[in-house]
Amino acid sequence: MLLFFLCGLLVAGSIAIHGLMAGYYPILKTSNHRYDAQIMKQVTYPIYRSGPYFTSSSTQTADSNSSNYPNYYVRVMQTKTTKTGTYAKLRYFNQIIGWMNVKGLKSVSLSQIAQATMKQYDVSGSAILASAGSKHIVTVNNGFANAAKKIASQGDGSVLYPLASLQKAMTAAIVQQLITSGKLSPTTKLSTYYPQIKGSSGITIRAMLSMTSGLDNADTTPAKAMTESQAYASMLKQLNATGQTAYNYSDANYVLLAGIIAKVTKQSYTTNLQNRIINRLGMKNTRIIGNQSIDTSMVALSYSRKGESDYSKPQKVSLPRLSAIPGAGNLLTTPSDYYKFILGLQNGSVLTAAQYRQLTSYGTVYSGGMYVGQKGVKYNNGSFSGQGFHTGYYATTGNYHMAIVFENQAPLTLSAGDFVKKMYQVATYY
Template identity: 35%
Template sequence: MKKLGTILGIAGTLAAVAFAAPTTAHAYDTITKQTNQNYTARFVNQAKNNDGIYKYGVYNTSASTATPDLNGKNWEHSFIKVTQEATTASGTWVKFSYYGKVIGWVKKSAIEPFTVKQNAAALINKYNYRGTAMLIKNYASNSVTASTGYAYYGGRKVNTSDTVYPTASLQKVITAAIIVQLVNEHKLTQYTRLSKFYPSVKTSADITIRQLMDHNSGLEETNEEIDPGKYLTEAQSIQYAIGQLNATGAGNHHYTNANYILLAGIIRQLTGKSLEDNVQTRIIDKLGLKHTYFYNTIPSSVTPAVSYKYVNGNNYQYYPLTTNLLSSLTGAGNMYMSPQDYYTVQKGLRNGKILSKSDYYYLSNNYKYSYDGGMWHIKSSHMKYSSGSLRNTGITTHMYLSEGNKTGVIFFSNQKGTGTSTADLTEKTLYNLVKYYM
């Protein structure tokens, strides 16, 4: 009986197992449609909706996607790039990346289309700058231009892609390019001494043309970018700069406008024409520039960008840029241009229209120093950049381009902002839009 009872006990257990209620498998959603996408957007309405973000796939299509990994409320207005869309019973979902990093999937209703142009403008405004940024991809075949604010606030004239801004120090490379043209015409060499043209300048017998181009002349200007108190002709501005010079010894690096004002004077002596005439025939006409002028040749039909600053929470606080100051900056910062025209100049420096590719390397001194021929060069990343500003004004300009001009940003601003420098805004913020979103 004991044996029979044992057997019955086993059987009873088996029966219990056999007739227990079966476990129900989780019913996951099926993707009914999936497509590749390539557009930019931003998160919206997340303070209210707080949509879940799923790192491992579309919501509820597997065990790892049953619960959200991130909360949408932390992504409000974040700028993203959508790479895929998928449809399930629960709706349409998008896969997105953020500055090149794939994040996951979110319901499409959590985002709205938002362009690179819109985001560039939002970033410029965020730091209280006003101006125009040209974002370049594939040699400008896929460029984006974003403008914010007013060129002339009093007349409510908005900044546009055609607005002309003071170039400040970004003009220097144009002066340097004409020097290289004159070298090609055998009118001087990079080793020609400054004393040939301006023997009264102390240590001029030791200073070469190349040292002027690279700011290695050892010269300093004592009252740099200070209004001279009167209007100066081009010839007078050169003599004015000479009168402000302090010589510390050839070979010493001092970034000063005087180096390029002297180069402008050399161009005048060698050609018998003003720098303005040389720029017109050698640069503007050769490239067909439509939005490039000297400060004293801007047509009445064109509204140049007026200088403003952001002060104590207020935009468009007028900070005058005087004609007197501009008249003293011959060859070093007295031109107005649009970002598009400036990019055309950069291309012209190596495509044969202004200089050849070999001329460009000569201009850049084969990147011997950090600053060569009117620009800074970053050897490790093959990038070039130039920053400009005019003292006691709201004018800031910045260029950040690959050496071959394939990618980069040119940003001209007529209101100086806060919270970040023009260089950081251009190189670290706007350039990342080119790198990850264009």
């Protein structure tokens, strides 16, 4: 019995000595306060895999003379204090990377992280992010709207961007209002309003909202700006009815939906858009092409890159080109104005939450101006072929985490759409 007791003491002593050698220290204090930070001194303050109570070199995520995460932005999830200092548990996007002495970190804001992300990918434009609903939003800008005149990118309304296909959600919202009021139905036939289109008796409003109508068209740039009536007539001449019912993205669907809105209400699409959405939501920095005089000096230029050089091939957006697609991309606006619309889609100002759910349920890939194939997330993108303009929206249902990004020069290394998703991830994890 005595021998067993002595052996136990020897084992316990061995464990205690091993613990000291491994750098085990008891926790004196714990805090669950979270904040954003930038890694500044990883060489001096290594990152440990197992926490502040195991601070030997064998538990470091990198050799003491190297750095895995130089200047990276991270989320501090928790802090623990031992006699050697206070250590932070770090998350990089959705991955826990370890623990680091807080002396190696610098506290930062979401705005700083979003701004740095735009700079990292060399994006020119303006973005608005929501990290935790509408009470936690930031707006960031980078680069120039007009490089020659040194006009900086802005989201305050002094610079306008072509909204492109993000407008389709506005057209769809008006259609949903008409469905709710009984003036249209998801099963209403296109032939009711445009019987001259081949196969229109087999095409429904639902199919047009979900891009499964089989309608297709080529882009056109008229010599001068079109009126609404001229744009509808032009689309009727150029569209192709393929008879296919698989998802196929085409402006023709939403241009004709704008025409149907005008026919049903006996008012122009422009009047409906102005009264039902723009005026109602106070979108003071939104301009409709074909209806309003435009100060083109306020409109951002499109740029591309030539090797390492930014702001090559400056191009103006073609207003006649926009006028040819009412309902599908004939607006100039700002990220903040579009955010007002996005909120109005679910808070009752434009649609109720129930109406929005119906609007986004007509298709499995695309519905009501949104891509809906990813559970719990809605997104859409807009662009004009041959130009550096791109608009994007990516958000959780309810917009708790959200990014709206307007670009006039595409990002480095990522596609324009993937950059919008990257900004959404910044809003989600920081």
